Amino acid sequence: MSGQCKNVKGGQMCTEHDQVEVAKLPELCEDGLKLYRDVLAAGGTAADGVPDCLVDLGLLRFLPDHPGFLTPVPPDLAAAALSRPIKQAITEHQDTLVAIRTTMARAEVVYAEAQQGGGTSVRVLSGESVIAAALEEAVQACREELLTAQPNGGRSPELLAEALPRDLALAARGVKQRTLYQHTVRAHGPTLSYIERVVAAGAEVRTIDEVFERLIVCDRRTAFMPGPHDRRQSALLIRHPSIIEYLVKGFEQAWSRAAAVGEAPSRLRPPPLTNETRRAVLRLMVEGYTDDAIAARLGISRRTVGTHVQKTSEVLGSRSRAQLAYLIAQTDLLDHSDLGAVEEGSEETA
Template sequence: MPDLPDLPLSPDDRETYRAVATDGAPVAGHDVARLVDLGLIAPNPDQDGRFIAHDPRAAAQRVLAQVQATIAQAASCMAELPSVEGLAPAYDQHRWYSGPVSELLQSRDEMNRRIQQALRTASEEMWTAQPGAPVDRDPEVQRAGMDRVLELRHRGVSVRSLYNVAVRDHGPTAGHLAAAVEAGAEVSTLEETFPRLVIIDNTHLFIDNCVLPGDKDAGWHVTDRATVAWAHMLYQQLWARSTRWQEGDASSEMLTERQKAILRALEEGEAQHQVGPRLSLSDRTVTKELATARAAVGAQTVYQLMAWWGRRQAEA
């Protein structure tokens, strides 16, 4: 690609051109190289040290032609970029690819650092799903987690945590989660299988490394809007089917997680025929689950069942 002319002109260049145009003599001490290169002046073959001024309009047209040729060449080059990028599949098929909207983080520590970094600017939500069985954790780790909940809630950030239902029978974890609820976090449990994930502000998504399922330490940081929005919707569906922490002691021995999810949907104003689509259940399944729930609590109608449910929630 050709070099473009050396512009703009300096004040000295302009003064020198005016001097040459007047009497052929440049201003003493001023460099004339730029003016000569642009074709604005040329050495006078009959007088050493003197110059002849040329029409600046003609010089401007030459510069314009050079610029237009350069633009045309650049446009032609840009038109070929897709064919260059089209070679990517040949590169990617032999490598694990981390694109601009997803990044592979190689270790659990790296994942935690990136999550903490995203939380520093969080303003709306931190939603987590932890499907693993409960384990005895270092009290310092639990205290750090509680400090994070308190700090996020102080900033007005919604904190939701979804756990395997087994945590209710694990004393240390149950105590920690009860304290988190007291601090303003929302905690729920779910009997069914669900993926591990963290969503921050519907902008950052952290997931396990499903590309290599055996690698339990690595994970992905995803910022693609469509993917994060999809995970956000999935989380809301899981949350709708889960049992709030406060509800567990009140009715867990009588109703299943699915039945409680149906009752919560009805309690929130959904008509019975709307519950199925919300929970990904058929109308027949909803009707059957309500009948089983009525039998479990001794209610003759759905209205009686809902009255029982309301009393249980008030007691909890």
């Protein structure tokens, strides 16, 4: 028995039913219309001399018992007889369309599974519970390396308490962990306690004064990053090798510029911290960010942002935010100056 589909011939798709044959409808001539009126009045007529259009349109029909005699047919019945094969063809094509959609729907399921299983997909996850479940599954399956970029300053004690046993378990399994924070975590007690524990277990933690996006990469095979809409309710699950390679390169570049955190908790706030935080605040201010936006991006309070801006304004003698941005740009304060002088200058002014 052949396994070939019955609608395939010679390796080509059969097209016998691709087109509906539509017969050319004859026109009802004036002579035929006049004779039809007369036949309706007479109840019938001999077949001799009858216009072909009346017979072709079904308006006159031969009687079974009288082959040479034609009887009139109501127009609605004649129209129904003419329409019947066309309606049947339409029904058959509609059934074919439904069959096509059903068949392709089954194939679409297989295709989607193959794309996902082949490691080439980018999926949007919606809802905190869905995102958390996907993250938990990916991290638990991690065997070699876990890269994490955590912006927005210190993390809540609840999140740290949830993350600590998981990350210690990863370290015990030999998973290499590298985590990148912003400098502001060096002043956040709960985060420092967490860092001390994971570093003691073998993890590496660094901080940087730059703004970056949240990123989690498991074994360089699966990555998570914020989604296109609400960042708490939306995330991207990425398995495309080229995209993951691109994300890891960005992480490595930031990692190379970051400062290691390995000291005891009492020494985790080095003197340059205030300078680096102020530099980040002023850089974002010059770029046009509001105090609220700066605070959110650096993970510090709005009051802290205002303090840094105010002290710098006092030293440089600016009277407005726009003038301060201009003076900072003119003095190359962000690139070449020691911002410790700003701190000292503000204290002397006070």
